[in-house]
Amino acid sequence: AQSVSQHNHHVILSEAASLELGCNYSYGGTVNLFWYVQYPGQHLQLLLKYFSGDPLVKGIKGFEAEFIKSKFSFNLRKPSVQWSDTAEYFCAVNTDTGNQFYFGTGTSLTVIP
Amino acid sequence: GAGVSQTPSNKVTEKGKYVELRCDPISGHTALYWYRQSLGQGPEFLIYFQGTGAADDSGLPNDRFFAVRPEGSVSTLKIQRTERGDSAVYLCARKQGRGYTFGSGTRLTVV
Numbered sequence: 001a002q003s004v005s006q007h008n009h010h011v012i013l014s015e016a017a018s019l020e021l022g023c024n025y026s027y028g029g030t031v032n033l034f035w036y037v038q039y040p041g042q043h044l045q046l047l048l049k050y051f052s053g054d055p056l057v058k059g060i061k062g063f064e065a066e067f068i069k070s071k072f073s074f075n076l077r078k079p080s081v082q083w084s085d086t087a088e089y090f091c092a093v094n095t096d097t098g099n100q101f102y103f104g105t106g107t108s109l110t111v112i113p
Numbered sequence: 114g115a116g117v118s119q120t121p122s123n124k125v126t127e128k129g130k131y132v133e134l135r136c137d138p139i140s141g142h143t144a145l146y147w148y149r150q151s152l153g154q155g156p157e158f159l160i161y162f163q164g165t166g167a168a169d170d171s172g173l174p175n176d177r178f179f180a181v182r183p184e185g186s187v188s189t190l191k192i193q194r195t196e197r198g199d200s201a202v203y204l205c206a207r208k209q210g211r212g213y214t215f216g217s218g219t220r221l222t223v224v
Contacts, residue, residue: 004155032211043217044156044204051211090155094211099169100146101213103155 002027004093006104013081014112021076021107023091033074034092034101035065044090050074061085083113116140117216119205125222126195134190134219136205144208145188147180150218151201159203162188195223 007022025031035047048059055067065076074091091104118137126132138145143164148156158172165185173179177195182188192199200223206213 006155034212036215044215046212046214049212092155099144099161100158100172101148101156103157105153105155 002031002093002095002098002102004091004102004104006089006091006107008107009105010108010110012110012112015083016080017111019076019078019081019085019109021089021091021109023074023076023104024072025074025091025093025102026072027093027095029095031093031095033065033067034094035059035063035074035076036090036092036103038088038090038106040087047076047089081109081111083111085109086111116209116214117205117207119203119216119219121219122217123220123222125224128195128197128223130195132192132195132221134192134203134221136188136190136216138186138188138205138207140207143185145182146206146208146213147188147190148204148206148215149201150204156204159190192221195221197223199223 003026005024033050036044037047038044047063048057050057050067058064063078067074089107092101094101116139120135145162147159150156160180161169162182165182177193180190202218202220204218205216
């Protein structure tokens with residue numbers, strides 16, 4: 001079975017700091033990669049996704065992620081975080097032939113004004 | 114979430130009771146998924162429906178859990194003889210392209 005690892009469980013940053021959240025997956029075949037965000041009290045929302053092509057993908061709210069196939073990684077980045085980015089962030093993986101997503105355990109981000 | 118409605122939003126039940134959690138994908142997508150998100154964890158797959166049938170139920174933790182989708186639209190997740198360890202947020206999702214759209218979830222608390 002596939003697995004997804006998110007190395008940072010809790011991250012605390014001041015506003016305007018840069019963000020990078022790590023995500024590694026274990027699967028040797030072709031994967032689709034996603035980052036979801038869950039704001040306090042809200043449902044999971046898609047932040048960005050990678051299927052193929054340019055490994056640097058841009059999502060909503062200034063987030064981007066880079067797929068590095070050789071490292072099995074899909075790290076999330078944002079140059080300057082805002083207080084409103086406080087949320088739980090989940091990396092997820094599936095395959096074109098698979099029926100389910102595999103999620104990481106999540107990273108809780110707190111941005112201090 | 115837009116396009117997936119889950120009811121109730123919160124459910125508190127006593128240990129040993131039976132509960133039903135409802136998911137309406139609204140726009141009637143063929144593929145429907147149930148996930149469970151325990152505290153401090155990412156969502157874990159439970160079951161996947163293609164139309165009316167359960168195409169993959171490998172994630173159901175035991176035979177106390179069962180799900181149906183009789184008309185290929187609304188789905189109900191049923192949990193018998195609930196245990197405290199069943200406390201979690203139960204998420205429903207529909208396939209949208211190669212991604213998912215999630216509902217807001219049902220927070221189940223077993224006391």
